[in-house]
Amino acid sequence: MNESNPTLAVSTVIFALSRAENGAPGALRLPLVRRIREPFDGRWALPGGPIGADEGLAGAAGRNLRETTGLNPTYLEQLYAFGDLDRSPAERVVSIVYWALVRPDEADAATVGENVRWFAADDLPELAFDHNQIVEYALWRLRTKLEYSRIAHAFLGETFTLAELRLVHEAVLGKALDPANFRRQIESSKAIIATEERLTGGRHRPPRLFRYNQSVELTDNGPLTRAEAAS
Amino acid sequence: MNESNPTLAVSTVIFALSRAENGAPGALRLPLVRRIREPFDGRWALPGGPIGADEGLAGAAGRNLRETTGLNPTYLEQLYAFGDLDRSPAERVVSIVYWALVRPDEADAATVGENVRWFAADDLPELAFDHNQIVEYALWRLRTKLEYSRIAHAFLGETFTLAELRLVHEAVLGKALDPANFRRQIESSKAIIATEERLTGGRHRPPRLFRYNQSVELTDNGPLTRAEAAS
Numbered sequence: 001m002n003e004s005n006p007t008l009a010v011s012t013v014i015f016a017l018s019r020a021e022n023g024a025p026g027a028l029r030l031p032l033v034r035r036i037r038e039p040f041d042g043r044w045a046l047p048g049g050p051i052g053a054d055e056g057l058a059g060a061a062g063r064n065l066r067e068t069t070g071l072n073p074t075y076l077e078q079l080y081a082f083g084d085l086d087r088s089p090a091e092r093v094v095s096i097v098y099w100a101l102v103r104p105d106e107a108d109a110a111t112v113g114e115n116v117r118w119f120a121a122d123d124l125p126e127l128a129f130d131h132n133q134i135v136e137y138a139l140w141r142l143r144t145k146l147e148y149s150r151i152a153h154a155f156l157g158e159t160f161t162l163a164e165l166r167l168v169h170e171a172v173l174g175k176a177l178d179p180a181n182f183r184r185q186i187e188s189s190k191a192i193i194a195t196e197e198r199l200t201g202g203r204h205r206p207p208r209l210f211r212y213n214q215s216v217e218l219t220d221n222g223p224l225t226r227a228e229a230a231s
Numbered sequence: 232m233n234e235s236n237p238t239l240a241v242s243t244v245i246f247a248l249s250r251a252e253n254g255a256p257g258a259l260r261l262p263l264v265r266r267i268r269e270p271f272d273g274r275w276a277l278p279g280g281p282i283g284a285d286e287g288l289a290g291a292a293g294r295n296l297r298e299t300t301g302l303n304p305t306y307l308e309q310l311y312a313f314g315d316l317d318r319s320p321a322e323r324v325v326s327i328v329y330w331a332l333v334r335p336d337e338a339d340a341a342t343v344g345e346n347v348r349w350f351a352a353d354d355l356p357e358l359a360f361d362h363n364q365i366v367e368y369a370l371w372r373l374r375t376k377l378e379y380s381r382i383a384h385a386f387l388g389e390t391f392t393l394a395e396l397r398l399v400h401e402a403v404l405g406k407a408l409d410p411a412n413f414r415r416q417i418e419s420s421k422a423i424i425a426t427e428e429r430l431t432g433g434r435h436r437p438p439r440l441f442r443y444n445q446s447v448e449l450t451d452n453g454p455l456t457r458a459e460a461a462s
Contacts, residue, residue, distance in 0.1 A: 001283045001284075002283060002284040002285065003281040003282070003283065003284065004281070004282050004283060004284035005236075005238060005239055005281065005282075006239055006282065007236060008236055008237055008239055008325055050234040050235070050236065051234070051235050051236075051237065051314075052232045052233060052234065052235060053232075053233040053234065053235035053323075054233065054316070055316075056314055056315055056316055057312060057314035057325070078311060078312060080309060081288060081309060081312045081327045083282075083287055083288040083327070084287055085285070085286075085287055092284075094239055094288070094327070096312045096314070096325070096327075
């Protein structure tokens, strides 16, 4: 067997919810970086690059997030390692991909650098390398995890109304959901807990605020959580 | 930033169900390889090593499985990439870990090489590198996936009795399950479908055979399934 030691890179898919006109959660979008050298000079790509000698994999992904958006990671998880033989034209590159989820208030505070632009997650141009496939996979995982974990929480504050939670699900799934069905499903899943608080404002019957059931894990890293946090 | 290009390795956690005395699924075990050089000379480790110049990541993991057990992969999935700074004493190594699941009949046919031995998954010695942590994480993922996917199928034939399915769950979870509760839960999950067949044998009331609902995915690679198969 001829051994190969590929170049290792870390890339990060940064999903954010923009705000709709009325301040509610809007569409799912992500920042991309325009490449300024070959291969794929001029094409848009996921933020990423080599690993620093003194940082772990999650550390490199957190740096991607900071350098691209000025934000510090609150939700960051390893997605998948991509290593097909032909994914980079010149040299062999294996990319370990993380994903970050960014709340609307964090996205408001983001300051994107030169050569960075936000794109709608479901309407991307042809990206460099296999990055379209990577985003497609990240979207699939996000939508799958929405069904069995409290991942939508990463897009919300500590407390939220059922309408806000439904808007997050609608943005991630890319389709409208029936409010009554949604309420029934989410309440029967025991994923959220009603608080005694209600949304403040001048309304006659302000809606109740909910919080996530903390016994359901936000990320499913299991025994890895501490190791990841330390790297 | 000082860049670093770590050495890349692929390692594979190979979970098999041994047979109990009566031929039913028994305990969960995995093959380990004794290291014959530093670091960790003489310690047991997960099968693995460098990637071949002409193989993908899953291809390298499949080769690990073949070289260690003589088996060809039927269930093989990427688990996680481990890249903590201090996980290898001499040089920096990032390991992309796969897991393979092996049925009892496949395990019967396995031929392990020199320096390979089967160990009970819940009673391992101190392994080389961070391999104890990797196995702990793989066990956690296996147990978690058991709850929401048809992963137990990877340890069973096309059809099986409810008792056989329960024995697989018991082996993976490492605890006895109440047969009546198990039957209720598995039937309400719609994960399995009753066939018209019954177990052959001389019994008065042979138990009914079930099969998994094919609309529930075995692996959750989503859009990646084809890419992985091709690599």
